Amino acid sequence: MQLTQALTRAVQTRHRFAATLYNDRQRSWAEVGERVPRLAAGLRALGLQPGDRLAVLAFNSDNYIELFFAAAWANLVIVPLNTRWAIPENVYSLQDAGCAGLVVDDGFAAQVPELLKGHPMDRVVHMGDAPTPAGMQAYEALIARTPPMADECGRDDELCGIYYTGGTTGHPKGVMLSHKNFIAASINWIATLHFSDETRYMHSAGLFHLAGASPAFALTLAGGTHVCLPKFDAVLAFEAIQTHRVNYVLFVPTMINMMLNHPDFERYDLSSVRYCEYGASPIPDAVLAAAIAKLPSWEFIQGYGMTETAALTVSLPWRFHFDGEHGPHKRQAAGRAAYGVDVKIVDPDGQELPRGTPGEIAVRGAQVMLGYWNKPEATAAAIRDGWMHTGDGAWMDEDGFITIVDRVKDMIISGGENIYSREVENAVHAHPAVRECAVIGVPDEKWGEAVMAVVALKDGQRVSEQEIIDHCHTLIANYKCPRQVVFREALPLSGAGKIMKNVLREPYWQGKKRSVN
Known part of the structure; x- marks a missing residue:
C-alpha cells in the first residue's frame, strides 16, 4: 500500500475529468498527474531527502492537495501545521518533527520570519497566488523548471505523515501515520461513506485535520472531484454548492448550525447535495432535526474517529436517523464499527465490558497509527495489545451501536476542535497573578x-476576566482561549491533592443526560 496509488489510479481512469476546483481554477486529473x-522533483532539487519532514502551513487549496501527493511521490513525510494555532505552537511542531522544509501560502507567508526564529531553515516554498516573497521558492516555478521524477513513494508501514494533535501533557503530540493507514482508511471511507468517481466533494474542514485530509485521499482514490474552500464560511459554502453542483459535504455540527441560522440561507439552491457527513463533536438533536427538515435532499451520516485512527472508525448511516428495524433512538448513537475496524468497550484493564455498560472505546485495525513521534511512553500508554485506547467513554448496545457519554481524557470539544485543558491551564498559569486554575468545558x-x-489568584493580586x-491570546490559538473566567478563593481538592474538576463541572451539567454537549 502506498499513498500515490490513489493518484495513479485517478489519472489512469479519470484523466479527462475535473480533479480540482478552486476559485475560478479547474485542473483535470491528467494535469494533476x-x-x-x-x-x-522540485522539492528534491531543493535538497530534501527521502524521509525528511516537510511542513505545510496553508489554507485549503488545489495546490495543497497536489502537495500531499508530491510529498509522498518524493518519499517525504508531510507535516501539516494547524492554521488556527498561535505561532509558538507551530514552532514547537516544526522543532519537534525536525522539519527540513516549509511550504506556506499567502495567508501565512508573513509568519515565516517568526516561525524560522524558532526553527531556522533555508527551504521555504511559497504556494500562494500573490508574488513570492524574497528568500522563498515559488511553487509554480518549481513545477515549471523541474523535469518529472519517478515515483519513489514509501509503502505499507513506512511513515507518510505526522499530524499534530493537542496533548494532555501540555504539548502537542505528533501522530505518525503510515501509507497503509491512509490507504486502509480511504478504502473504508469509500465503502462506508459512498464516495465514487461521480462525487463532487466540498472541502470545508481544514486539510491539516484528518477530517480534511482523510476524505482528500479517499476521494482521490475514488477519482472524484475536489471542490476547495480556503476555510469554512457559510456564504462561501452556499456559493460553492450552488455554482459547482456539489453533491457531498462534511461539516462539524457548529458549521451546520451556522448555515441553518444564516440570514442568506434561503437565497441559495443547495439541493445538489446528496450526502452530508457530520462529526468531530456530538450534534444537538434540535440542530439535526432542523437540518433534516430544512435540507430534505440531504442524507446525513455521522462519523466518529480520531487522528490516531486515521479518522473514520464508527459510522451512523442515514436510515438509522429514524425509528426503524433496530428500534428508536439510534440517532443518538455515534454509530457502528466501520469496515475493517474492530471496536469494543473496555474497562481500565482493557477487558471488554458487557453491552450497555459504560467504558472506554478501544479500536484495532489497519488504520491505527504507528505511534506518537518521539514519545514512546505515550505510544505505549495509548496502544496496548494492539488496541488503540481512545480516551472516549461510551457504551455499546445489543446491535453494536456505540453511544458516547463522556471523555476519559481531560478534553473539551468546542466547534469540532479538540482542546486539551492542560494546554489552556499552562497559558493561564503563566499569568503572574494566577495561583492555580482548572479549565473545564461547559455547555454552549x-x-x-x-x-x-x-482561577484562584495569588494573595493581594487583582486581575479582570478580560x-x-x-x-491567553498571546500564547495559544484563539479557539483554545477561555470564553469565561470564574474567580474563586480556592479550588476543590481531593484527598490526594488533585483539583476535582468533576465538582467544578457539576453545576453546569445538571439536568444533562451526558457530560458532553
Missing part, C-alpha cells in the same frame, strides 16, 4: 462546549 511528479448553544477557566483572556 503531470504536475505532481514535477513538484516532487453555539459551539457545543465552551472553555471556562476557574485580562486573563487577553493574556
Whole structure:
C-alpha cells in the first residue's frame, strides 16, 4: 500500500475529468498527474531527502492537495501545521518533527520570519497566488523548471505523515501515520461513506485535520472531484454548492448550525447535495432535526474517529436517523464499527465490558497509527495489545451501536476542535497573578462546549476576566482561549491533592443526560 496509488489510479481512469476546483481554477486529473511528479522533483532539487519532514502551513487549496501527493511521490513525510494555532505552537511542531522544509501560502507567508526564529531553515516554498516573497521558492516555478521524477513513494508501514494533535501533557503530540493507514482508511471511507468517481466533494474542514485530509485521499482514490474552500464560511459554502453542483459535504455540527441560522440561507439552491457527513463533536438533536427538515435532499451520516485512527472508525448511516428495524433512538448513537475496524468497550484493564455498560472505546485495525513521534511512553500508554485506547467513554448496545457519554481524557470539544485543558491551564498559569486554575468545558448553544477557566489568584493580586483572556491570546490559538473566567478563593481538592474538576463541572451539567454537549 502506498499513498500515490490513489493518484495513479485517478489519472489512469479519470484523466479527462475535473480533479480540482478552486476559485475560478479547474485542473483535470491528467494535469494533476503531470504536475505532481514535477513538484516532487522540485522539492528534491531543493535538497530534501527521502524521509525528511516537510511542513505545510496553508489554507485549503488545489495546490495543497497536489502537495500531499508530491510529498509522498518524493518519499517525504508531510507535516501539516494547524492554521488556527498561535505561532509558538507551530514552532514547537516544526522543532519537534525536525522539519527540513516549509511550504506556506499567502495567508501565512508573513509568519515565516517568526516561525524560522524558532526553527531556522533555508527551504521555504511559497504556494500562494500573490508574488513570492524574497528568500522563498515559488511553487509554480518549481513545477515549471523541474523535469518529472519517478515515483519513489514509501509503502505499507513506512511513515507518510505526522499530524499534530493537542496533548494532555501540555504539548502537542505528533501522530505518525503510515501509507497503509491512509490507504486502509480511504478504502473504508469509500465503502462506508459512498464516495465514487461521480462525487463532487466540498472541502470545508481544514486539510491539516484528518477530517480534511482523510476524505482528500479517499476521494482521490475514488477519482472524484475536489471542490476547495480556503476555510469554512457559510456564504462561501452556499456559493460553492450552488455554482459547482456539489453533491457531498462534511461539516462539524457548529458549521451546520451556522448555515441553518444564516440570514442568506434561503437565497441559495443547495439541493445538489446528496450526502452530508457530520462529526468531530456530538450534534444537538434540535440542530439535526432542523437540518433534516430544512435540507430534505440531504442524507446525513455521522462519523466518529480520531487522528490516531486515521479518522473514520464508527459510522451512523442515514436510515438509522429514524425509528426503524433496530428500534428508536439510534440517532443518538455515534454509530457502528466501520469496515475493517474492530471496536469494543473496555474497562481500565482493557477487558471488554458487557453491552450497555459504560467504558472506554478501544479500536484495532489497519488504520491505527504507528505511534506518537518521539514519545514512546505515550505510544505505549495509548496502544496496548494492539488496541488503540481512545480516551472516549461510551457504551455499546445489543446491535453494536456505540453511544458516547463522556471523555476519559481531560478534553473539551468546542466547534469540532479538540482542546486539551492542560494546554489552556499552562497559558493561564503563566499569568503572574494566577495561583492555580482548572479549565473545564461547559455547555454552549453555539459551539457545543465552551472553555471556562476557574482561577484562584495569588494573595493581594487583582486581575479582570478580560485580562486573563487577553493574556491567553498571546500564547495559544484563539479557539483554545477561555470564553469565561470564574474567580474563586480556592479550588476543590481531593484527598490526594488533585483539583476535582468533576465538582467544578457539576453545576453546569445538571439536568444533562451526558457530560458532553
